[in-house]
Amino acid sequence: MPLLINREVVADNWSLLNEESFAPEATLSSGDIIVPYALYLEHKARLAEHNGQIALQVNGDDDLTELQENLDQFPMIAIDFPIFRDGRGFSIARILVRAGYKGEIRATGDIGRDRLAYMERCGFTAIQVADDQFKPEMLDAFGEISNFYQSATDNIRAVYHQ
Amino acid sequence: MYQYNEVDQQLVNERVEQYRDQTRRYLAGELSEDDFLALRLMNGLYVQRHAPMLRVAGPYGMYNSTQLRKLAHIARTYDKGYAHFTTRTNIQFNWPKLEEVPDILAELASVQMHAIQTSGNCIRNTTTDQFAGVIEDEIEDPRPYCEIIRQWSSLHPEFAYLPRKFKIAVSASPTDRAATQVHDIGLHIVKNEAGEVGFEVLVGGGLGRTPVIGKQIRPFLAKEDLLSYLEAIVRVYNLNGRRDNKYKARIKILVQSMGIDQFRELVDAEWEQIRDTDLKLPSTEIDRVKTFFTPFEYDQTAKDDTTLEQKLVEDDAFRTWYERNTVNHKVTGYRITYISLKPYLKPAGDVTDQQLDLIADLADKYSFGEIRATHNQNLVLADVKNSELYAVWQILTDANLARPNIGTLTDMTVCPGGDFCALANAKTLGIADQINRKFEDMDYVHDLGDLKLNMSGCINACSHHHVGHIGILGVDKKGEDWYQITLGGDDGSNAALGKVMGKSVASDEVADTLQKVIEVYVENRFENERFIDTFQRIGMAPFKEYVYAPAN
Structure with missing residues (x-):
């Protein structure tokens, strides 16, 4: 799946695990892995043995109160957009940035072209686009609107402070 | 009335080009129906029973004569010669061609108009009192705050995919003419005991399937905290509003289910985090926006007019209209004048291209070039001299715009x-x-x-x-x-x-x-x-x- 960082397609070394990855008979894939938060909580002991980096994937249904205190443990937090209408991820990204999180904030899930610029403004530093949703011209979307009224997680000053 | 600067103009221009490209890709088969649906909704384009419907924003109901002439031109050129004013003080075209919508948006941008966020699950057009700035009982003109809210909410990157649509109304008088109690957020401009002007904030009102009267979440909010507090409310809603059922997704359901006290706690906790950030509204910015809404230079001799009294005695039909369709202006010698869009046996809120042109001319000649739309689908010329009311009435009558029914049973x-x-x-x-x-x-x-x-x-x-x-x-x-x-x-x-x-x-x-x-x-x-x-x-x-x- 194409991964966008700094408005360019880059190589992605992470693999996303799911419930099946944790089946009793399965061996956890090695290397850098993204683990959905619920599975992470469930399989903490097994993951302690893991050889490689561990990132978390969260979504709007997860209770993130506890996580916010341990953010620094994780090199990346992926925020999932299960369907495009679900806009909770935008707020979650801003809250992570506000909490001082310095790692990669990655968007995963249902991500169309029109949301790329909004995601960037809300603090996402990486955007993973599904193969069937990706087209190279998508990258043009970042620059379509160049003026903003409000400040967000980007460093743009709100129009009323200019 | 607010005038675009370079920032505003560039934004709407870029938005037109963005949408032009989206339409091109859709027509070329590169965008699926579903993907395009989300994009066109962000630009006010619905697909209706017979044709697409384009909803154009009328920010807090304010229009100028140039804009009305452009709307008339659009109705003539791209539609069937008429348009429809809505209860959100917007204006709709019922028969545009999908492939021509980018051109219509470009026409609108040329007169500082757009269709951004007139549909979709985002913050919609803010509405207010149609008498803002000209009514005696007002504490302060609400329009500068509406404009500040318009700017803050336009293309807000975090709030484009809320659980459901979100509507804000602002009122500044003891008499609420903006239906603020049935809005997602209702703001009342109030004066506290110290004499400071700020906002009483209501939340969770709404109509639709589950009508609810809004509840007070904050009795007094300082002006400088307006945007941080709004942002706190909308963020709490974005994170907690229901997304599993679109009929239970409005903020009113969230407030009802957790109770106003718990909702307030969440909002206050969020607000604590952001109230001292750059969301704090500098008084210089409020003053800057206020300069767009300073009172007109009213004619000091207008109060000396005696012709109105005479016409009222002479002409019963005129007097009937005067009593029903005009309202006291805060400046003696002027009247606030309704244009009734509820003629006999014609759809409420509809105007033809010719009527739009005529209203633009009337506004230029008699009311400083401005027109307001009301949430009951009528229009208002806010500043008509007493001495000119009779002429205005005659012209409106000829154009079928003077039915003396404002506020009555047939003003449906x-x-x-x-x-x-x-x-x-x-x-x-x-x-x-x-x-x-x-x-x-x-x-x-x-x-x-x-x-x-x-x-x-x-x-x-x-x-x-x-x-x-x-x-x-x-x-x-x-x-x-x-x-x-x-x-x-x-x-x-x-x-x-x-x-x-x-x-x-x-x-x-x-x-x-x-x-x-x-x-x-x-x-x-x-x-x-x-x-x-x-x-x-x-x-x-x-x-x-x-x-x-x-x-x-």
Whole structure:
């Protein structure tokens, strides 16, 4: 799946695990892995043995109160957009940035072209686009609107402070 | 009125080009129907029963004459020669061609207009009092704050995919003319005990399937905290509002289910985090925006006019119109003047291209070039000199825009209904005609006085039937149109939701049923008592009893 960082397609070394990855008979894939938060909580002991980096994937249904205190443990937090209408991820990204999180904030899930610029403004530093949703011209979307009224997680000053 | 600077203009221009490219990709088959749907909704384009419908934003109801002429041009060139003013003080075109919409948006951008966020699950056009800045009882002009909210909410990157649409209304007078109690957020400009002006904040009001009166979340909010507090509310809503059922996704359901106190705790906790960030509104910015809304240079000699008195004595028709369709202006010698978009047997809120041009000319000649739209689908020329009212009335009369019915039974708020809207369960326009025929006698209608009648063609309640003194809701019964009648609603300072009178009536019985309701009122009213006050005094029972009495 194409991964966008700094408005360019880059190589992605992470693999996303799911419930099946944790089946009793399965061996956890090695290397850098993204683990959905619920599975992470469930399989903490097994993951302690893991050889490689561990990132978390969260979504709007997860209770993130506890996580916010341990953010620094994780090199990346992926925020999932299960369907495009679900806009909770935008707020979650801003809250992570506000909490001082310095790692990669990655968007995963249902991500169309029109949301790329909004995601960037809300603090996402990486955007993973599904193969069937990706087209190279998508990258043009970042620059379509160049003026903003409000400040967000980007460093743009709100129009009323200019 | 607010004037775009380079930032505003560049934003709408870029938005037009962005949408042009999206349309091109859709027509070339590169964008799926679903993907394009999300994009066109962000630009106010719905696909309706017969054709696409384009909704253009009228920020807090303000239009200027240049914009009206452009709207007339669009109606003529890209549509069927008319347009429709909505209860959100926006204007809709019912027959644009999908492939021409980018050109229409470019035309709009050339007069500082757009269709951004007029649909979709985002923060919609903020509305306010149509008398802002010209009414005596106002604490402060609400429009600068509406403009500040417009800018903050436009293309807000975090709030484009809320659980559901989100509407804000601002009122600045003890008399609420902006229906603030039935909005997702209602802001009341108030003065606290220290004499400072700020906002009382209501949250969780709304109509639709589950009508709710908004609850106070904060009695007083300082002006500098306006944006941080709004952002805190919307963030809490974005994270916690229901997303599993679109009928339970509005903020009113969230506030109801957790209770206003718990909701307030969440908002306050969030607000603590952000109130001292750059969301704090500098007084310099408030002052800058206020400069766009400074009072006009009114003619000091206007108060010396004596011709108006004379015309009022001489011409009964003029006097009737004057009494019903004009309102006291805060400057002596001027009147606030309604343009009725509720003519006899024509759809409520519709205007033709010629009428738009004519209203633009009137505004230029008699009212500083500005026009306001009201949430009851009429227009207002806010600053007409007493000495010129007669001329204005004559021109409006010739253009079928002077029906003296503002605030009366025939000043109905009516959605387009089943004739145009794909969501509607029943037709509304024919019923409005039926009511107009029944209540054609204007003397009778004037005698009935203030009476707010709202009719919606489905439970989505676009015409706010719950808050009509009399509300009519179209329902579908086995493929036939039936109409449920509610009484006792109010969207003013004493906001209330109407109660269902009884079983619904067939389409050919609506006007007759209304007649009976009115008879009960006339029978029971005290002198000068409005319908709604009589209803509150005597309750539903007498109405119900008389209307549903078995025929002898």
